[in-house]
Amino acid sequence: QERTFIALKPDAVQRNLVGEVIRRFEAKGFKLVGLKLVKPSVETAEEHYAEHKGKGFYKGLVDFITSGPVVAMVWQGKGVVASARKLIGATNPLTSEPGTIRGDLAVDVGRNVIHGSDSTDSAQREISLWFKEGEIADWTPVSNAWVYEN
Numbered sequence: 001q002e003r004t005f006i007a008l009k010p011d012a013v014q015r016n017l018v019g020e021v022i023r024r025f026e027a028k029g030f031k032l033v034g035l036k037l038v039k040p041s042v043e044t045a046e047e048h049y050a051e052h053k054g055k056g057f058y059k060g061l062v063d064f065i066t067s068g069p070v071v072a073m074v075w076q077g078k079g080v081v082a083s084a085r086k087l088i089g090a091t092n093p094l095t096s097e098p099g100t101i102r103g104d105l106a107v108d109v110g111r112n113v114i115h116g117s118d119s120t121d122s123a124q125r126e127i128s129l130w131f132k133e134g135e136i137a138d139w140t141p142v143s144n145a146w147v148y149e150n
C-alpha cells in the first residue's frame with residue numbers, strides 16, 4: 001500500500017494543532033506508521049526543499065522549518081499521497097477550500113501548518129530523508145475490513 005510523508009510545521013506545534021491534524025488523518029481511515037517530533041537540521045531542511053532552491057522564499061522557508069520542532073509522520077493507505085494533498089488543501093491558505101486543513105486552520109502561505117508529499121516519488125525520497133528503516137512500524141488495524149471493501 002502507498003505511503004506519504006507528512007510534516008506538521010513549527011507553527012502547527014506552537015498553535016497546538018498537532019492533535020487536530022492527526023485526528024483528521026485518523027478519521028479519514030489512513031494508518032499511522034511513523035511519528036516523531038524533531039528539530040530539523042539545516043541540511044535536512046535544504047534537502048527536503050531542494051526543488052525550491054533559488055526562489056525568493058527559499059531562505060525564509062528553511063529558516064522557518066528549522067526554527068522549532070516539527071512532527072514528522074508517515075501515513076499509509078490506498079491513494080494516500082493524492083488524498084493527503086486534498087485533505088491539506090492549496091498551498092496558499094487564503095485560497096484553500098474550507099474543510100481542508102489549510103483552509104480551516106491557516107492564513108499565510110509562509111505559515112501554512114503542514115507539508116505533504118506531492119507524488120509517490122517525492123514520498124519515497126522524503127520518507128528516506130526523514131526516517132530510518134527501524135523507525136517505521138507496519139501494523140494491521142482491526143478496522144481494515146470497515147475501511148476497505150477488500
Ligand code: GTP
Pocket residue numbers: 052057060061090091109110111112114115116117118
Ligand atoms: P509543501 O507541502 O510544504 O511542500 O507545500 P506545497 O507543496 O503546497 O507548496 P510548494 O511545495 O510549492 O511550496 C513549499 C512551501 O514553501 C509552501 O508550503 C509554503 O510554505 C512555501 N511557499 C511556497 N510558495 C511561497 C511563496 O510564494 N511565498 C512564501 N513566503 N512561501 C511560499
Ligand code: MG
Pocket residue numbers: 116118
Ligand atoms: Mg511541496
